[in-house]
Amino acid sequence: MGALSRMIRGRLSFRFIVMTLALLVLIQAIGFGIVQASVDRYVREEVKHSMTVAERVWNKLLVQNHQRLEEGAELLAADFGFRSAVASRDANTISSALLNSANRIGASVAVLVDSQWQVKASSEERILNTSSIQALIKDLAQTRSQKGNDVFLTAIYEGNPTQFVIVPILAPRVIGYILMGFAIEPDIIAEAKDLSGVELVLMSRSASDVVHVNASSEALKQHFLAYIPGEYFLNDLTLDMPIHEDTYVTMIHGQEVVGGYISLALMKSLNEAKQQFTELFNQYLVITIIGLVIFAITITWLSRRVARPLEILTTATGALQQGDYDVDISGTSREDEVGLLARSFDGMRKSIKQQQETITKLAYYDPLTGLPNRLSFRNKVADLIGTGDYSSVSVITINLDRFKQVNDVLGYEMGDEILKATASRLLGISCCDHDKLARVSGDEFSVLVLPDGQAAIDVAQSLLEKLNEPLEIDNTLIDLSASIGVASWPADAESSDSLINASQVAMYAAKNRTEDIIQYKHELMTSTPESLSLLSELRQAVINDELRVYLQPKVTTKDQQVIAAEALVRWQHPEKGLVPPFKFVPFAEQTGFVRELTKWIIRAVAKQWHDLQMDGQTFRVSINLSTRDLLAASFPEFLAKTLKEYNVPASGLCLEITESAIMDDPGFAEQTLAKLSNMGFRLSIDDFGTGYSSLGYLKRLPVNELKVDQSFVFGMIENNSDRMIVQSTIDLAHNLGLDVVAEGVETEAMYQMLAELGCEEVQGYLIGKPMPLDAFITWREEWNARYGSN
Amino acid sequence: MLKYVKNVVLAVCSMWSALVWSDVVIKVTDSNSRPLANAVVFLKSPDLIASSKPLNKAEIAQSDRTFIPGVQVVTVGTAVDFPNRDDVRHHVYSFSPAKTFELKLYTGKPEAPIVFDKVGIVELGCNIHDSMLGWVLVNDTPVYGRTDETGYVRFDGNPSDSYKVDVWHRSFPYGAPYESFPLNDQDDSSAYSISLQTPGVSL
Numbered sequence: 001m002g003a004l005s006r007m008i009r010g011r012l013s014f015r016f017i018v019m020t021l022a023l024l025v026l027i028q029a030i031g032f033g034i035v036q037a038s039v040d041r042y043v044r045e046e047v048k049h050s051m052t053v054a055e056r057v058w059n060k061l062l063v064q065n066h067q068r069l070e071e072g073a074e075l076l077a078a079d080f081g082f083r084s085a086v087a088s089r090d091a092n093t094i095s096s097a098l099l100n101s102a103n104r105i106g107a108s109v110a111v112l113v114d115s116q117w118q119v120k121a122s123s124e125e126r127i128l129n130t131s132s133i134q135a136l137i138k139d140l141a142q143t144r145s146q147k148g149n150d151v152f153l154t155a156i157y158e159g160n161p162t163q164f165v166i167v168p169i170l171a172p173r174v175i176g177y178i179l180m181g182f183a184i185e186p187d188i189i190a191e192a193k194d195l196s197g198v199e200l201v202l203m204s205r206s207a208s209d210v211v212h213v214n215a216s217s218e219a220l221k222q223h224f225l226a227y228i229p230g231e232y233f234l235n236d237l238t239l240d241m242p243i244h245e246d247t248y249v250t251m252i253h254g255q256e257v258v259g260g261y262i263s264l265a266l267m268k269s270l271n272e273a274k275q276q277f278t279e280l281f282n283q284y285l286v287i288t289i290i291g292l293v294i295f296a297i298t299i300t301w302l303s304r305r306v307a308r309p310l311e312i313l314t315t316a317t318g319a320l321q322q323g324d325y326d327v328d329i330s331g332t333s334r335e336d337e338v339g340l341l342a343r344s345f346d347g348m349r350k351s352i353k354q355q356q357e358t359i360t361k362l363a364y365y366d367p368l369t370g371l372p373n374r375l376s377f378r379n380k381v382a383d384l385i386g387t388g389d390y391s392s393v394s395v396i397t398i399n400l401d402r403f404k405q406v407n408d409v410l411g412y413e414m415g416d417e418i419l420k421a422t423a424s425r426l427l428g429i430s431c432c433d434h435d436k437l438a439r440v441s442g443d444e445f446s447v448l449v450l451p452d453g454q455a456a457i458d459v460a461q462s463l464l465e466k467l468n469e470p471l472e473i474d475n476t477l478i479d480l481s482a483s484i485g486v487a488s489w490p491a492d493a494e495s496s497d498s499l500i501n502a503s504q505v506a507m508y509a510a511k512n513r514t515e516d517i518i519q520y521k522h523e524l525m526t527s528t529p530e531s532l533s534l535l536s537e538l539r540q541a542v543i544n545d546e547l548r549v550y551l552q553p554k555v556t557t558k559d560q561q562v563i564a565a566e567a568l569v570r571w572q573h574p575e576k577g578l579v580p581p582f583k584f585v586p587f588a589e590q591t592g593f594v595r596e597l598t599k600w601i602i603r604a605v606a607k608q609w610h611d612l613q614m615d616g617q618t619f620r621v622s623i624n625l626s627t628r629d630l631l632a633a634s635f636p637e638f639l640a641k642t643l644k645e646y647n648v649p650a651s652g653l654c655l656e657i658t659e660s661a662i663m664d665d666p667g668f669a670e671q672t673l674a675k676l677s678n679m680g681f682r683l684s685i686d687d688f689g690t691g692y693s694s695l696g697y698l699k700r701l702p703v704n705e706l707k708v709d710q711s712f713v714f715g716m717i718e719n720n721s722d723r724m725i726v727q728s729t730i731d732l733a734h735n736l737g738l739d740v741v742a743e744g745v746e747t748e749a750m751y752q753m754l755a756e757l758g759c760e761e762v763q764g765y766l767i768g769k770p771m772p773l774d775a776f777i778t779w780r781e782e783w784n785a786r787y788g789s790n
Numbered sequence: 791m792l793k794y795v796k797n798v799v800l801a802v803c804s805m806w807s808a809l810v811w812s813d814v815v816i817k818v819t820d821s822n823s824r825p826l827a828n829a830v831v832f833l834k835s836p837d838l839i840a841s842s843k844p845l846n847k848a849e850i851a852q853s854d855r856t857f858i859p860g861v862q863v864v865t866v867g868t869a870v871d872f873p874n875r876d877d878v879r880h881h882v883y884s885f886s887p888a889k890t891f892e893l894k895l896y897t898g899k900p901e902a903p904i905v906f907d908k909v910g911i912v913e914l915g916c917n918i919h920d921s922m923l924g925w926v927l928v929n930d931t932p933v934y935g936r937t938d939e940t941g942y943v944r945f946d947g948n949p950s951d952s953y954k955v956d957v958w959h960r961s962f963p964y965g966a967p968y969e970s971f972p973l974n975d976q977d978d979s980s981a982y983s984i985s986l987q988t989p990g991v992s993l
Contacts, residue, residue: 080883080892080917087885115963171885172915172923173964 013307020299021292028288035284039277047249047268054196054266055251061188066152066163072105073167073180086112086120087171094121102180109157109181115174117141130158132259137179139258140164155258156206157181164258186214199248201265203228219244220267233261246271309338313345325353366439368416369423377438377446382496384448385489394449394456394488397503398426398463399511401481403443410476417473418480419443425466429459444507446500460484460517483511487520512660535591537573538584542600546572549604550770551612551621553780554741554763557755560787562780564620564654565612566743566763567605568770569597594626599638605653606646608773613652620682622654627661631668636675650680656707658686666697677702684741689729699736706733708759710744717749727757734758814945814973815981818937818957823985825941830863832956832968833933833945842930844868849903850914850924852880857914857924861960866930869903881917886965888912888928911958911967927958929968942981955982961990 076082076097085093094112102110102123110123117137122128140153144166153164162181168174189200193216201215201224211228215221223243231237233254241250247270254263271278309331319327329349331342364376372380384393400406400422407415419439426437426445436448447463449456464484471478485506493499506520518524541547551565571579588594605621612619629635643650655676662669662685677683683703689712708729715722726742733740742754745764754762768779818829844867851858853875864870874880874897883892888910893900895918906912906928914924927934935943956968971984 080881084885088890170915170920171964172913172920175885175964 013303016303016307017296017299021296024292024295028292032284032288035281039274039281043270043273043277044249047270047273050196050198050268051249051251051266054192054198054200055253057196058192058200058264058266061192062152062163062184065182065184065188066165068105069107069163069180069182070165070167072101072107073110073165073178076101076110077167077169077178083169083171083175086169086176089120091121095123095125098123098178101178105180106182107180108160108162108183109179111137111179112169112176113137113179114176117177120176136259140166140179143258153258154262155181156204156260156262157183159204159206159210159212160184161202161204161212161257161262184214189214189216192216197268199267199269201267202262203232203265204260204262205233206260224265228263232263232265240270241267249273306338309334309342313342316345316349320349320352325349325356369420369439371423371445372435372438374438374440374446377440377448378496378500380435380438381448381499384450385496385499390450392451392488392490393499394451394486395499395503396447396449396456396460396463397440397485397487397500397507398445398447398467399483399507400443400467401483401511406478410478414473414476418471418478421471421473422467422480425471426463429462429466440500444504446503456486456488457517457519460486464516481516483507483515484517485510485520486517492520492522534584534587535593538571538588538593539596541571541573542596544574546574547597547600547604548572548772549601549608550772551776552763552770553768553776553783554622554761555767555783556761557751557759560783562783563617564622564761565776566622566624566656566770567601568624569601570770589626589628592628595628595632595635598623598625598629599642602639602642606642606648609646609648609652611773611777618649618652620652620654622656622684624656624658624686625661626658627664627669630657630661630672631665636672636679639676639681640679651682654682654684654704656684656686659688662697662701670697670701674702689725695732703738705739705741705760707741707743710742710764713742713744713750713754713764714746716753717747723753726754726759730757730759814953816937816943816945816955816973817981817983818941818943819983819985821985821987825937825939826959826986827937827939827941829937829941829943829957829959829986830861830927831935831937831943832927832929832931833935833953834929834931834956835953838931838933842866842932847871849873850926851875852882852916852922855916855919855922857922860923861925861927863927863929863934864906865932866909866928867905867907868928869905870926871899871903873899879918880922882914883917884912884914884926886910886912889926892917911962913964925958925960929956931956955984957984957986959986959988962988963990966990 079097082094082097085097098110098112098121101107107123109127111119111127111133112121114120119128119134119137122133127133136155136157140155143153144151149166153166155162155164157164160183162183164179164181167178167180169176169178184202189202192198192200199216199220201213201220203224204212205228211225213221213224213228215224220243231254232252233256235252235254237250237252237254239250239252241248248267249270251266252263254261312330316327316329327349329342329346331339332346333339334342364372364379366373381393381395384390400418403415403418406418419442422445423437423439426447436450438446438448440446447459449459453459454462464482467480467482471480485503485508487493487499487502487506489496489499493502502520505524506518509524510516510518548570550568550570552568553562554564554566555562569581569585571581571584573579585594585597588597601623605623609621612621639650643653657669657673662673673683682705683701684705684707685698685701685703686707687709688706689709706729708726712722712726712729716726717723730740739760740758741761741763742750742759743763745751745754745762745766747766750764751762751766768776768783771779814833816831818826818831820826842865845864848862848864848868849871850862851873855876855878862870872882872893877897879895879897881892881895884890888908889904889906889912891904893904906926909928909930912926912928914922914926916922933945935945937943953973954970955973956970958968966988969986969988971982973982
């Protein structure tokens, strides 16, 4: 059953067939029902009608009998000889005349009575000896006097229903009567049946409960002889009577008669009455069944014709779903709607196939250069590693230096031209086929190197040489340089992704160190998966206030006064304890989170600034800015707003910027620094001497001091050249009108030397390590107490 | 009918005028003591019976399918003619024991009259016309009368004698004889009362 209902739901054609057939069967069934009901009603009406006819026939026969009897009796009564015999009381003559008459007309009994209803003679001797005859005659006479002379008299005589007539004898007045009785015989019942086609049963019950049954069929006679309900004799009834697997519609007329009861049952077999209709019905049924079978076959064939192509299309759809766009679609040549559908479907298939190819191309190729893109390259590397055919795979990542500036200065169109030219240049190198080269991002290209050719580092070298050749575009000569990172699998990375990543890390390292090519080393990798969780922890740290500001004092060499401090951030991790800055600050710089860090420090310092102030000279607090701070256009505004909020003057802060931070985008850095200088901030170049800042820049920048890198300070005691660098830096600064601060001062010797060289301020463990605010203030009081405060 | 009654009265008067000695008045009632009209009352005594003679001439004609007169009173021995004055045949008969006869289909006058030679009531019918009914009342006294509307009949000028009367009424059933009464006591008004008991005499 479940399977069937699934089939009905699942298959349109099957459902169509079943529904249509069911509808047809329903219509036929309703038709059958209506016909059946009509036939039933019609048959019953027919039966009723034939019964009415039968009843009339029966009555007519009885009337005829009655009339025959009456005529015979009248004939006898009018006979002069008979009357003469009666008048003369000639008993023998009378009896013989009665017998003669009775025989002539078929009467079963003939009796002569006088005017007082006393029996005087009869057709047979035995009648006179019957005791009940006198009582019967009395009853008949009474009925006649009550109902009139023309009444039809019926009586039970000798157990049989008998019609009686009473005729007076005139001589000339009534001198007596002739009574004649006519037993209702089976032949009259048979005659009535022959005339009307209805079965008749005549039942009688005498006063002494003797029951007689006469019927037109023996079976019915036996049926009624077995049992006759009393009500049959008393009422008029109409009922359906089941007899011998047949049903008879039966009308019963019961009545009381002289000497008992009689009842006439008119019966008609329903089966018989329905017979011809049943035959018709069977024929109709056969025709209907044949029609249904033909219909079922036709509708199945038709629906197969419609549904089959749909099923084929469905299969084709499944193939499309699986990505097989070359599947063959049949039925496109058909002229009908199905053909139309198939053609549309085929058109759709072609369109999807085309779109799929376009999408694939867009997904895996760079439209500008026609090279494979990052995704394509990544898949290729993964495939190569996955096959295991190669013992090692290397990836070279090339990034064009200062491409952003080129774009800004020469325009994007030129930038695109340069990229295209670069791509064709790279393609021109023998080891660098189309399938090994990819443009992985804006100004970044990757090359796949397999171990069967040159070593990766050599390939990188030849690439660099090719790229370093001046490029001529639209009559403009352009010098390009590139940073190149090289990484190899499995030495540097375990997977394709990490291999590409490693080569990029190496490339960034090359860029940062302004070297041309760097082979990947594990030390280069700062952003490890561990550091990713660090970022979210760092965000959490800002929110949960886990960061702390530590202050490292700066002292003048002139009079050992604590005049400033450098604010350094520390992380009080709830589980790891105090996290040193080198573990998270470089990472924050890489990810850009350093901006949040800087803002936090500025806000924290601004908050503490007033606590640090002493009477007299303004106590400066230095804050380190990163490249990203400088490049954020909103930074000066933020500074102004925050300082205003805590009522801190700009001159109370010194902003320290590393040389490299300025050199990443000198133009913009210069603008920002000018803005900050105008706002009144003291600006300091941090880690001076490690970068490549040109003196020209230095001259232009609105800075107030230089900070000598601690690496030179460390080395200047033992290394003469370092001392020379420190001395020249100090001299240079002084010549440019800048103050000099030395950091990393750890010994008295260093201090002495710096003081001698004219360095204005020093900071380092010799003076004091970075401390929290409270500790710093305590330390400062102690220091001032020792060295004398002003 | 009136004419017939007048004739009878005239005949009775002329017959008995010489013998008038005293009056006999009789009142006839039915079984319910109601006066009975048109009852025929015969006055009988030995002298009267002795003086009885057959009538010379009597007839019962058939006209318009009716016996005329319907009731013919005759003395014993009278011969009665049955002339047929209709244009159809009649078959006059009687099954009465006093005189059983039949005049088979005839027209005009039958060959011989019927002689009524026994006292009694003869009921006449026609075998062809069942509706025809007539009576011949045969008695051995010439004196008879018919009760009036009040049930009285009067016999004038009769000698004092011990009389008895025979009474008949047409409501008597077939075969019933005369009902006879002796006249013993006459009440003050010289009227005898008799009450008929024959079944059927109740109007």
